[in-house]
Amino acid sequence: MSAPRMITVWGRANSVNVMKVLWLLDELAIPFERIEAGGEFGRTRDPDYAAMNPNATVPTLVMPHGYTLWESHAILRYLCRTQPGGNAFYPEAPEARADVERWMDWTLASLNDPMRIIFWALVRTPEAERDMAAVAKARDAAARLWSIVDAQLEGRPYLAGECSIADMAMGGFLHRWFSLPVERPELPNLAAWYARLKTRLPYATRVAVPLS
Structure with missing residues (x-):
């Protein structure tokens, strides 16, 4: 090639x-x-x-x-x-860079699995074949994890202060969380972050799109 x-x-x-x-x-x-x-x-x-x-x-x-x-x-x-x-979007200073990277790694290590289970069941699996018990378990796990993110966002506009690739790593899952038909706890910082991201044209056009 x-x-x-x-x-x-x-x-x-x-x-x-x-x-x-x-x-x-x-x-x-x-x-x-x-x-x-x-x-x-x-x-x-x-x-x-x-x-x-x-x-x-x-x-x-x-x-x-x-x-x-x-x-x-x-x-x-x-x-x-x-x-x-x-x-x-990826700072040079060691502490600032580590802060960005830990949220990127956490997204893969912690958030990815429950969000994948919910999304695949409710969007890409026929209704008759869905394992709703697995969905409920994953929803509870995701809600707990999103509460951690909500606490991190207290007093911050973005995950690591300024918009960074940490937000990009997690932003797709965030859109799915607010778009999937699941019960969500009230997490005001998380909701404000989602609203803020949607004002960025690249997020609105590439990420905040209909689920498929």
Whole structure:
């Protein structure tokens, strides 16, 4: 596969992990090409794709010089370190950077699993096949985790102070939490953060979209 002339993102637009990358690229005003892959579009198990990403997952980033990278959070960090304006979303100072990174890691290690269970059951599984007991358990786990985020947001506009790739890592799950038909505890800081993110055009157009 020849190197692209601009940044290329492989992955379907309704993937929560692809959304993170598209959001950052829009914030940085970087032109890019997106190629449909994953889910109904397939391609991820084709030999040429497997050569770039052996996990058969999306997104995969391909740079104009031919460098390829998979794993959405690694892509966010890489783009911030290599593209103009990226430092605004991924600070240099060790403590500030660690604060951003811990919320990125926490999203994957803690929040991802219960949110995945709820989303897949209520959006991508036929009603007759849904495990509602698993959904209820995951909803309770997610509510507890979102309360941690709500406490973190007390007195802060964004997770780590200013808007960063920590917000981008979690923002897709946040939209799903407020869009899924589940009972949610009243978390005012979380709701205010969600409202604030929706005023950012890249979030509104790439992330806060109908669930599918």
